[in-house]
Amino acid sequence: MDTNAPIKVYMTRKLIGVEPNDSIRRACEVMVEFDIGSLVVVENGKVVGFFTKSDVIRRVVIPGLPNTTPVREIMSGELISVDSNTPLREVLDLMAKKGIKHMLIEENGEIVGIFSLSDLLTASRRRLETAIAAE
């Protein structure tokens, strides 16, 4: 794990999305199916929102909303993102400061990927494997 390397080396380029009118239940099924902790919300090919499992806990389970509620009612419309050339160390710093576990990544103003703590686990192990291979 080279913390000076740009985040694009470690991010996941495959963005999994749902539509604003999809139900929370459907969105949760997608999260379980792909084993991911967040989803982008896409409308007419553009990312218009984002939400995490924590948002579902906070905005659905605690207030007791039905799982038929559309995703647009719980998504965050304000997207937090960094450029894909940002060094890993800066991204980790920002995530810790903001207390978030997922960071959207952009290139030329467009969301192209995501970096999560699961990617950090992969990155940490990648370094181990390289170290082991070099032994």
Place this chain on the structure above:
Amino acid sequence: MDTNAPIKVYMTRKLIGVEPNDSIRRACEVMVEFDIGSLVVVENGKVVGFFTKSDVIRRVVIPGLPNTTPVREIMSGELISVDSNTPLREVLDLMAKKGIKHMLIEENGEIVGIFSLSDLLTASRRRLETAIAAE
């Protein structure tokens, strides 16, 4: 981040718990309050179960259970744990293989802490801060 160091260096010793008869709503409020992704379930001073936000998504939101359901109905009774002297690299390896984001830590057969991907973020940054301080 020294991946050969024992996991006890990086784990969180403060275990946050609920009781088996607490409601899922109450448990979720505790997770939000402490900003954590999992809870141990404690009965008569003993850890009898464990569950994560993912378990809430999978076992509560998708099937549409009410948030008044007691925690005992969705907790995992089988606890996955490692000894506190296990090297960090082994723990990361195990978490990746099992696809889990939280690992319970035991000492002398008793659960004494937890290591999560948030702790990995802290550990990764700790190394950075040490590196920056040494510059």
